[in-house]
Amino acid sequence: MVVKKHPHKTEEHFNKIYLLPNARIGLKCIFDLLNLNKRNKILLPSYIGITDKEGSGVFDPIREKKIGFEFYKINKNLTIDMEDFRKKIEKGGIKAAFVIHYFGFVQCNLKKIVEICKNNKVYLIEDCAHAFMSKYRGRYLGTFGDASVFSLYKSLPIPDGGLLRINNKKLKNPRVANYRISEKTLKSLYRFDMEKINEIRRKNYALLVKKISNLPGIQILYKRLPKGIVPLNLPILIKNVDRNKVYFKLLDKKIETTSLYYRIIEQIDRKKFPVSYYISNHILNLPIHQDITIKDIECIAKGLKEVLGAERG
Numbered sequence: 001m002v003v004k005k006h007p008h009k010t011e012e013h014f015n016k017i018y019l020l021p022n023a024r025i026g027l028k029c030i031f032d033l034l035n036l037n038k039r040n041k042i043l044l045p046s047y048i049g050i051t052d053k054e055g056s057g058v059f060d061p062i063r064e065k066k067i068g069f070e071f072y073k074i075n076k077n078l079t080i081d082m083e084d085f086r087k088k089i090e091k092g093g094i095k096a097a098f099v100i101h102y103f104g105f106v107q108c109n110l111k112k113i114v115e116i117c118k119n120n121k122v123y124l125i126e127d128c129a130h131a132f133m134s135k136y137r138g139r140y141l142g143t144f145g146d147a148s149v150f151s152l153y154k155s156l157p158i159p160d161g162g163l164l165r166i167n168n169k170k171l172k173n174p175r176v177a178n179y180r181i182s183e184k185t186l187k188s189l190y191r192f193d194m195e196k197i198n199e200i201r202r203k204n205y206a207l208l209v210k211k212i213s214n215l216p217g218i219q220i221l222y223k224r225l226p227k228g229i230v231p232l233n234l235p236i237l238i239k240n241v242d243r244n245k246v247y248f249k250l251l252d253k254k255i256e257t258t259s260l261y262y263r264i265i266e267q268i269d270r271k272k273f274p275v276s277y278y279i280s281n282h283i284l285n286l287p288i289h290q291d292i293t294i295k296d297i298e299c300i301a302k303g304l305k306e307v308l309g310a311e312r313g
Contacts, residue, residue: 016166018174019181023129026149026164027061029174033147033166034123040095041068043088043122046273047078047102047280049261057151058098058127059265070094071268076275077221078235079108089120096123101131101141103260103285104231105222110136114144123147123168129154133198135228143167154232155289156192158185197290198230204288204297205231211301212286217241217308233258233285241311243282249307255300258285 020026036042042062050056062069072088073081080099089097097117099107107113117124124145128134131141132155142148146168152161160182164174205225213220219237238246243259250257264280286300 016173018164018166018176019186020162020164020176020179021160021181022057022153022162023127023149023151024057024061024162025176025179026162027058027125028065029164029176030125030147030149031061031065031067033171033174034096036065036067036095038066038068039093041070041093042125043085043094043097044069044071045074045080045098045100046071046268046276047074047100047261048265048268049280050263050265056265057129058100059267068093069267071273073273074275074279076279078102078105078279080113082109082112085113086116089116089122094120094122096125098125098127099145100127100129101134103222103233103235104131104134105229106131106134106136106141106226110144117145125149130232131230132156133194133230138228146171152185152189155197155230156188158188161185161189200290200292201230201288204290204292205234207294208234208286208288208297208300211297212236212304215301215305215308217311218304231288233260234288235260235283235285237279237282238284238308239282241308243284245311246304246307247284249310250303253299253303253307255303256287259283260285 048056048058050059070088073084075081088094099113101107114124126142126145126148128142128148129151132150132152134141142150142165148165148167150163152158152163164176166174202225209220209223212218213223217239219239221235221237225231247257247259260283261280264276268276270277
């Protein structure tokens with residue numbers, strides 16, 4: 001036996017985390033690992049978007065690989081309808097369940113979701129594309145399920161970047177050798193001060209909530225910012241007036257917002273999932289990222305107040 005003076009074992013002490021160009025590729029790798037097919041379906045939330053430019057990061061890989069799917073209901077605050085989720089898991093035919101931590105906020109009942117999946121031998125996949133640095137009870141989101149994906153470029157000013165994380169030791173190494181993250185992103189990643197970025201995002205979120213909380217005609221989806229949560233943006237519902245008009249009038253004031261997701265994939269039935277379409281038709285996501293200043297926040301709050309007032313007449 002030789003006692004080495006320096007450590008020499010590599011993968012023995014690795015977490016199964018893989019850098020990829022985007023989260024979509026990570027999902028494809030997970031689907032291959034789980035050998036999902038038409039019979040062994042994936043259970044999806046009924047709030048998944050699509051755009052002409054980018055397609056659907058969640059649903060495109062499912063369609064391409066011809067995987068069977070089913071949807072579960074969501075509530076008006078984007079939490080999971082636990083009764084519907086449980087029923088669809090327990091009836092069988094589901095091999096994997098998919099949970100999205102929308103806008104960086106942890107899905108409520110996460111421990112119960114994990115328990116339901118384990119009891120029914122269903123794999124749990126966490127979508128943390130919006131939740132790169134969010135924690136729940138001291139643990140990073142993406143560490144609770146069997147596997148998870150992240151999108152780095154949604155939170156950082158880089159051209160690409162995704163993460164695939166495998167938590168289930170029984171799952172073999174994914175086929176990632178052919179996928180490469182850009183050199184520009186690799187050179188930038190280690191230089192970001194993530195603690196500072198997280199702190200700014202949280203402060204911006206809290207301040208903007210304070211500025212707009214009394215505005216008539218809106219509903220803030222998450223008024224409270226739990227410890228550990230790093231929000232992607234501030235989601236609100238526009239009530240009683242046309243969300244699209246609000247969006248474009250804010251744009252006229254040079255205030256850029258998004259609406260995630262203003263368009264739902266056609267596979268989600270409007271009659272079966274009316275709540276999903278209600279959110280889709282009313283949601284507006286306000287920016288709170290690390291480049292936003294206090295002056296910007298005041299501008300957003302003032303602009304929103306003026307636009308809502310004008311629309312109500």
